[in-house]
Structures are given as C-alpha cells and as structure tokens.
Amino acid sequence: MTNPSLIVFTDLDGTLLDHHSYSWAPALPALAKLRAMGVPVVLASSKTAAEIAPLRNEMRLPHCPAIVENGAGLLPAKTDPDETGEDYARLRAALDTLPADLRTPFRGFGDMSPQEVADITGLPLDNARLARARAFSEPGLFDGTRETLQAFVAALEAKGLTARRGGRFLTLSFGGTKADRMDEIIKEYGNPTSIALGDAPNDVEMLERADHGVIIANPSGNALPLLAGEREGRILRSEKAGPDGWNEMMLRLVSTLTTSK
Template sequence: MTQPMSQRPRLIFTDLDGSLLDHYSYDWSPAVPWLKRLKQAGVPVIPVTSKTRAELMSLRLDLGLADSPFIAENGAVIGLPASWQHARLDRDPRNLDGLCVKTPSVDNDFLWRRLEVLRERLKLYYRCMREMTVEEVMRATGLDEPQARQSRIREGSEPLLWDDSDEALEVFRRALHNDGLTLTRGGHFWHVMGDVDKGRSLRWLMARFEALRGEMPATLGLGDGPDDTSMLETVDQAVLIRGEHRQPVSIVNPHLYCTRSPGPAGWAEGLDYWLGERFFAPSSQEGEPA
C-alpha cells in the first residue's frame, strides 16, 4: 500500500528558463529562500530543462544544486551524481566529475542528418541552431557569449527556429514521427529529439530513486511552457507558472496550481501554495497544500 504523500520522501522537479530563472534576466533571487529551505531539509531540487549539460555544469553550482541529478535537453540527457548511481551499473572511475550521464535520445549527428534531408525533401524553411552563429544564438535567446556557446554543445536534441507556415509545421511533425522523432516547443526554439520527453525521463529518475531508497517519492513539479506539459502531468502536485512566452499551455493534473506571478517569483508562490509554512509538519494531508 502506498504511503500518504506527507510520509514519503519528496522530490522537486523544476524547469529553469521562465520558471526558476527569469525569462529575460535569468535572475533567481526571489527563489533563494525556498532553495535554502529545501536544501536544509534534504529535499532534492532537480532541474528539468531544455538547457545542455554544458550549460548546467556551472549553473548547478551557482544554484546550490550540485548534489542533485538533472534532466537536460528536454529529457534527452540525464545526469546522475554519485548518490544516485547504482554501484554496478553506473560507477565509472573515468568520470572525473563524478557524474554518470544517460542519453535516452538518439545521437545528435543522426538528428542533424535527418533534418537536412527533411528540409530538402519537403521544401521547408527552418534554421537549426548548429547553422546559427554565436551572435545569432545570443540575439535569439538573450544569453551572453559563453552561455550561447555552451547551448550549442548538444548530445541528444537539435533546436531550430521555424520560418514556415503552421500547415508546413504539421507536415514536418508527421515526417519526424515517421522517423521515430519528436518535436517539442520551448521558450525560444522548437526542439527535435528521439522518442523522449521531460515526463519519461522524470519517471526514469523516480524509478531509480525507488530502486536505491526502497520507497516511491512524493513529487512536485514546476514549469511554465508547453515543453513542461509531460513533466507537470507526471508529478503528484504541479505548479504552472505564469509564462512570459504567450504560448498556450494546458495541463491535466487534479493537483495543479496556476501562479499569478511569472518566473522565480511564481516559482516561490507555487511552493508557498503546496508546501507553505507547514512544510516541516508531519500532519500534512495528501492532496492538500502542505
């Protein structure tokens, strides 16, 4: 029998851009009190993001999340720190940074070759990030030069800017599906990947936690965009943060809170709602703000 949510260990899964990080400035200061509180309580905060592993290495340190696993490239890359690694399946002394990296998506070079073929065959108009200069990536994302360079180091996905019609987009989506590939919309780019998404990689991490700890965690997820849908529909409790991207987002989750504030202020608002002042109280009831 599954334990009540209040008695299970808790995991927090969070999108970064537009959620924990401000959509424009990438500031996260409104979320700092909650990050400190969760760290003191031993609750992992797990980034689930379109960012690359290269982008996350220093950012995890800045956010104080170096001991947590991460999901990068919208589910195409999973990073496991030592405490999340299986002694027989994952440990590798050659991993000098202590990370074990899983890549459930397809190889990035394969994606690039298929995108070249589809664009020529179907006469479509789009620009892949690989084709863009660093300056063009900076203009499209607002990232500085080092961050823009890191965003181009892809392991299992290829972002692109769509320059064609909505009808052509559906033709493109069907063609990708026939190749076993998926198309996901992010805050700035469309992302082409293998048959993966944030929700599937999140479930993989939950299963890994249960295998290592012997119990299923209670999960809370926070995100703002269409690419967060699978994550927010997988977790026990969800927070849809008001987005600055003006894209429609529809989430099916009976325990969903929609914030009034965007970005990290909305992130903190969502945690106030679900965890609040009674975060440490053992009497919190399942399905209620606790």
C-alpha cells in the first residue's frame, strides 16, 4: 500500500448524509476527486458496522476502514461486519444491574422494536433493523431530570461504561472515541495530513485532533461553540448544510492543500 499524502475522516448523519433524506449525492464531485487522488475517506459515525458496510460499498470506499458506533469499534477495510456483539451483550447486562429509578428513564435501541427505532430516527424499517445490530455500544433516549441523568452517568462510570451525547442520542460504551480510532488509522497509513469533518458534539475531539477540520452547518441541530482550532485557523465552518457543505468545503480545502505543496 502506497502511503497517501492526505486522509479524510468524516461523520455521516448531518455531515456527509443529509439530516432528513440521508442522501449523499451532493458530495459526489468531492468524493470522485478524492478517489482519483487516492485519498482514503474514512467514514466515522455512530452507525453500526451493519449500517456502514453497505454505505461504504455504495460510496466506492470498501478499501478504506470505517469507525463505527462513535469510535467504540472499527470496521477494517474489505471486511464484513462482525456480528458477535460480545461487548454489546456485556454492556446490556451491566445496564440492567442499575437501580430501577436510574434504569427506567433510559430506553436504548435494545429496549425498542425496529419500528420504534424507525419512528424515532426517520430511518426506513430495514435500516432501523441494521441500526439495532449493535456490537459495541448502545444509543438511547433519557427521559429524566438533570440530577437523575448525572446519577445515571455516575453509576455507569462505576461499571466502566461511558455516556456521550451525540446529535440525538445518549450513547453508552466501554470507551473509545472517533479521535482514538482516527489516531490508529493515521498511523497505519504512515501519518499523512488529516482532514476531519463533522457537525455534532461527538465530532469535536476528531475535529480538534485532525490537522484540518471542517464544521458542517446543521440547521437541525445545535451549533457547536467556537473551538480552539478555529482560533488557530485549523478548523473552518461551512455555510451550506450537510453534503452540499461537505462537497464545497472539501473541494476548497483539497485545492488549498495541494496548491500549497
């Protein structure tokens, strides 16, 4: 494998995928440009390996690894999803040992039917089934007070679990972030210049860790606060949302980086 000069890490929902339609068609020109340049594009998402694998194939990226379940796991290049889910089984078992007053307010995907997941996410039913094929983490909704949530998180930490807020869900795992997995992949590719794109709080570490970051506008979510990398000029913000913003900013950034070399 020839080490590339650039590598791209990208969130999916609200970033490369439209928040409502889940389309990535507007980003086709930039994706084609990166493919022609031999730049790996690593999908990094809260989605499961079962969800990401077909997307990765559709985008003609099977030769690239993917970061799954918010960094709790990794889908290697040219590999089918591992459906053993041992980490997930341990997580669910630990979750169910919590006192009822802490456990009841949290409804994870494992507590919902495929139809409920489809209703909450807006995914088609078949896609919702893939979203429930967890291997490393458990997203869900927490319906309780701030104090109860704090107690819930503390109880999870005592069991070695972390809770991270994403765009819509509170996601539980045994640790690992998108940034952690990003570091591993960058090293594997010989430490090329890294670019990261995202729109939500669970993307911040990845955006800050990359050499260059892009915050994609998401009118459907809460705007990210000013990041340290923005003050340094390493992180930019798009004006356009979703894949339209992704395409515009990616083409601009690649042009700037390749011209400056």
